Amino acid sequence: MTTETAPQAATPAEAAAPLSIWGALQANLREYGLLLVLILIMLFFQWTTGGVLFKPLNLTNIVLQNSYIIVMALGMLLVIVAGHIDLSVGSVSGFIGALAAMLMVGWKFPPELAFLANPIVAGLICLVIGAAIGAAQGYLIAYYRIPSFIVTLAGMLIFKGLSLSILAGQSVGPFPAEFQLLSAGFIPDFIGAITLIPASQGVQPLVLHGATLAIGIVAVVGMILLSIRTRARRTARGYESEPFALFAAKNIVIAALVLFFTYMLASYKGLPNVLVVMGILIAGFVFLTKRLTFGRRIYAIGGNPKAAALSGIKTERLTFYIFAIMGALAALAGMIYAARLNSATPKAGQGLELDVIAAVFIGGASALGGVGQVAGAVIGAFIMGVLNNGMSIMGINIDLQQMIKGVVLLAAVFFDLYNKNKA
Amino acid sequence: MTDTIPEMRDTILQMRDITKTFPGVKALQNVNLDVKAGEIHAIVGENGAGKSTLMKVLSGVYPHGSYEGQIIYNGEECAFRSIRDSEHKGIVIIHQELALVPLLSIAENIYLGNERANAGIVDWDETREGARAVLRKVGLNEDPDTLVTNIGTGKQQLVEIAKALSKEVKLLILDEPTASLSEKDSAALLDLLLGFKAQGISCILISHKLNEVSKVSDRITVIRDGRTIETLNKADITEDRIITSMVGRPLEDRYPARTPEIGEVVFEVKNWSVYHPQHRDRQVIKGIDLNVRKGEVVGIAGLMGSGRTEFAMSLFGKSYGVKVTGEVLLHGKKVDTSTVEKAVSHGIAYATEDRKTFGLNLIDHIKHNTTLANLWGVSRWGVIDDLAELDVANDYRKKTNIRSSSVYQTVGNLSGGNQQKVVLSKWLFANPEVLILDEPTRGIDVGAKYEIYSIINQLAAQGKAILVISSEMPELLGITDRVYVMNEGRLVGEMPTAEASQEKIMRAIVRAEGKVAS
Numbered sequence A: 001m002t003t004e005t006a007p008q009a010a011t012p013a014e015a016a017a018p019l020s021i022w023g024a025l026q027a028n029l030r031e032y033g034l035l036l037v038l039i040l041i042m043l044f045f046q047w048t049t050g051g052v053l054f055k056p057l058n059l060t061n062i063v064l065q066n067s068y069i070i071v072m073a074l075g076m077l078l079v080i081v082a083g084h085i086d087l088s089v090g091s092v093s094g095f096i097g098a099l100a101a102m103l104m105v106g107w108k109f110p111p112e113l114a115f116l117a118n119p120i121v122a123g124l125i126c127l128v129i130g131a132a133i134g135a136a137q138g139y140l141i142a143y144y145r146i147p148s149f150i151v152t153l154a155g156m157l158i159f160k161g162l163s164l165s166i167l168a169g170q171s172v173g174p175f176p177a178e179f180q181l182l183s184a185g186f187i188p189d190f191i192g193a194i195t196l197i198p199a200s201q202g203v204q205p206l207v208l209h210g211a212t213l214a215i216g217i218v219a220v221v222g223m224i225l226l227s228i229r230t231r232a233r234r235t236a237r238g239y240e241s242e243p244f245a246l247f248a249a250k251n252i253v254i255a256a257l258v259l260f261f262t263y264m265l266a267s268y269k270g271l272p273n274v275l276v277v278m279g280i281l282i283a284g285f286v287f288l289t290k291r292l293t294f295g296r297r298i299y300a301i302g303g304n305p306k307a308a309a310l311s312g313i314k315t316e317r318l319t320f321y322i323f324a325i326m327g328a329l330a331a332l333a334g335m336i337y338a339a340r341l342n343s344a345t346p347k348a349g350q351g352l353e354l355d356v357i358a359a360v361f362i363g364g365a366s367a368l369g370g371v372g373q374v375a376g377a378v379i380g381a382f383i384m385g386v387l388n389n390g391m392s393i394m395g396i397n398i399d400l401q402q403m404i405k406g407v408v409l410l411a412a413v414f415f416d417l418y419n420k421n422k423a
Numbered sequence B: 001m002t003d004t005i006p007e008m009r010d011t012i013l014q015m016r017d018i019t020k021t022f023p024g025v026k027a028l029q030n031v032n033l034d035v036k037a038g039e040i041h042a043i044v045g046e047n048g049a050g051k052s053t054l055m056k057v058l059s060g061v062y063p064h065g066s067y068e069g070q071i072i073y074n075g076e077e078c079a080f081r082s083i084r085d086s087e088h089k090g091i092v093i094i095h096q097e098l099a100l101v102p103l104l105s106i107a108e109n110i111y112l113g114n115e116r117a118n119a120g121i122v123d124w125d126e127t128r129e130g131a132r133a134v135l136r137k138v139g140l141n142e143d144p145d146t147l148v149t150n151i152g153t154g155k156q157q158l159v160e161i162a163k164a165l166s167k168e169v170k171l172l173i174l175d176e177p178t179a180s181l182s183e184k185d186s187a188a189l190l191d192l193l194l195g196f197k198a199q200g201i202s203c204i205l206i207s208h209k210l211n212e213v214s215k216v217s218d219r220i221t222v223i224r225d226g227r228t229i230e231t232l233n234k235a236d237i238t239e240d241r242i243i244t245s246m247v248g249r250p251l252e253d254r255y256p257a258r259t260p261e262i263g264e265v266v267f268e269v270k271n272w273s274v275y276h277p278q279h280r281d282r283q284v285i286k287g288i289d290l291n292v293r294k295g296e297v298v299g300i301a302g303l304m305g306s307g308r309t310e311f312a313m314s315l316f317g318k319s320y321g322v323k324v325t326g327e328v329l330l331h332g333k334k335v336d337t338s339t340v341e342k343a344v345s346h347g348i349a350y351a352t353e354d355r356k357t358f359g360l361n362l363i364d365h366i367k368h369n370t371t372l373a374n375l376w377g378v379s380r381w382g383v384i385d386d387l388a389e390l391d392v393a394n395d396y397r398k399k400t401n402i403r404s405s406s407v408y409q410t411v412g413n414l415s416g417g418n419q420q421k422v423v424l425s426k427w428l429f430a431n432p433e434v435l436i437l438d439e440p441t442r443g444i445d446v447g448a449k450y451e452i453y454s455i456i457n458q459l460a461a462q463g464k465a466i467l468v469i470s471s472e473m474p475e476l477l478g479i480t481d482r483v484y485v486m487n488e489g490r491l492v493g494e495m496p497t498a499e500a501s502q503e504k505i506m507r508a509i510v511r512a513e514g515k516v517a518s
């Protein structure tokens, strides 16, 4: 592959052509640059923590610790692409965590209402109320044209107060075991353990979680088949694609990363339940933003709201839905968070909105709206998560950690803008 | 006039072998341009030929180093690193899209970035005085404290020029200054340029209005596909000569021929009234009745500010104004057009005159802009078929002859005329039954105009009803079957195009104004 790249890149005329290897590489650099940065940061911490970062247990932890940020970052991406902001998500997630705790543990229902304390019923109620909170804020933003910054700032204060109030200032817990599974559980091994190195004296045993491995492999194969099919369909319709070498390299690298990650998870306890939820949501949001008309319209209203309205897009209703979705996701995140701590505390969720917003911006979204990708937001969240995790393992003080994260946010946005101006 | 200009005047500007590339596009290739002191030098060329790019190179918008070639100004080689550098030397550019801040006053805009101030404290007296002085020079009789948003486009253009004058301009660059001006305002502006010439200020003028260009310019440089074709001297300038040079072949007719096949009334508006969105008791549109037949192209003539755009936008989902009343009928049946979505679903489309504000998502590419008004056309169950969309975008790119590296070029990077074509593509793809085109050829070159007229003809031949708003009367007379004349929110005349003339239209307007006055 390298022998092919070198001579082409050397001639500037070729470089200008959009589909040459060099051109395609450049086009991809911004998209995959972020992933590269994440990998570099991980390697850096692997080195500074003396190999702790890539321990299966720690990788699993990184997923668990950041799941609620990622869940909210998905919704925040839509909000920011549409040209808005939601400052209330931290407080709303805290409030929903509190509500979940009160429903399942705190409130004593009369027998005929006892079903409300059922974890599934309570979970659904929480999701609906989260969506309703988002919808209410979205209604004010969309139909009364109050700036989202103000509406959600108010929401942040209101729900911070409400969680304090319904918890009466106390921590409430523990949750029923079923509810804890949301954050603490792993998928059952319906295939059975695969023993690579049996336990014997002297060597570490190595047993893999069969179902996790199977799911990982199926996912990778599916992904590759899908991209081959897309490419084949483009070619069949007479469209050029990126050079095959690049296409192959991209798929191989990503497949290798996913398989590596799967292997790591499988050598611990397997796939966490929450990662399944996250995986489905991420796939859903990628599809929503890239393929659904709903997603396309969000980019359109973020890019030029007036032109979007004059193209027949119901901008108000779209904005309303976006905030409702954000509310539901904040509710889900609140439950994941509460289940992880196994109690609801009055301070839960506070300040999370900042991490979520930072993740989306590190992921390349524009504060002016109209620009941003799901993959970017997810990687942005992981960059923040790995930074937290790595620095904690290294024993760096919280004060310094905050400063470093601030610098990373600034640097990410700076390089993104620099790149755009250069192009 | 030509005789008064000595043939061997000093050359004040030479641009030599200018080459400028963007990723995937070579916008300029070895372009040469000479401008003499005190001349009006026009640059003409098709959309995307590189005219604006050349001027951005000259004025330092694209800094030294981002292009190849030399700029020699007043005998010295210049390496402008920003607009400020070129302004210091007296080169001032007025861009294709006006760059005024709407909510600042005229005076504030004139001295924006160049404030009359002592130690950072603005001297308001001097600001107003200075503003008044330059406003006088451009013949604009407005209070310097008026907000820019409250004056019309023609006056805004004059404010831009006043701003240039406040900077001691020696070489004034105007990129399509008359594109959105009425004929009267255009004439006034061109007179102003002739006045500047008498004072020794040189002008570079970019325009697609060839009649204006041939009237005022001393020389014309033609650019095609990023290359200099030739420079014409005053004696050689005729419109046909320019067109041949621009397009590469003579253009037989400005308007494609067609034989109209006109059917029954398709679109009808009855007693349409609209009030101003802010001054709610000012009636902007006053009881308009109009109809368009199947296969008919109907024009609305009128002066700038006669309410044509307001009328069209209020029809289209009440996108303008308040207290909108009246009826819209399609095939004799009353339809609800109270939201854009409903209007579109009934097959009504409105292609805006203001592409940047209302027409395009500038940060997205051609493909997404083309399909935005008709996403149903490329999707099923709300899922977009990416390849179908690509087909559509490529198809319309070809049909409207959009010059771009591909359909993935960001619309904001297209030349002005090509942006206009994207707006048209978008509404053509929506496949409406009634198409309202508001200044469809603003900023479009002669060749492309012809193509757009051909598209309009095809649509009419397919039996669509087409309503064209245009401030260029020759265009209305060239392509329509019937013309309405609008004045101050009222229809004041209607005539078959065969019997119409510019004089008749103007007479209808003048008569109406007389009535209002008496």
Ligand SMILES: Nc1ncnc2c1ncn2[C@@H]1O[C@H](COP(=O)(O)OP(=O)(O)OP(=O)(O)O)[C@@H](O)[C@H]1O
Pocket: B022, B023, B025, B026, B027, B045, B046, B047, B048, B049, B050, B051, B052, B053, B054, B096, B403, B404, B405, B413, B414, B415, B416, B417, B418, B443
């Ligand atoms: N920032 C940019 N990035 C990429 N391509 C660009 C950029 N700016 C201009 N171009 C391309 O350069 C070419 C020349 O554009 P330019 O704006 O100079 O045309 P123009 O002659 O002014 O046309 P018009 O009459 O339509 O205004 C076009 O093909 C355009 O797409």
Ligand SMILES: [Mg+2]
Pocket: B051, B052, B053, B096, B175, B415, B416, B417
């Ligand atoms: Mg231009």
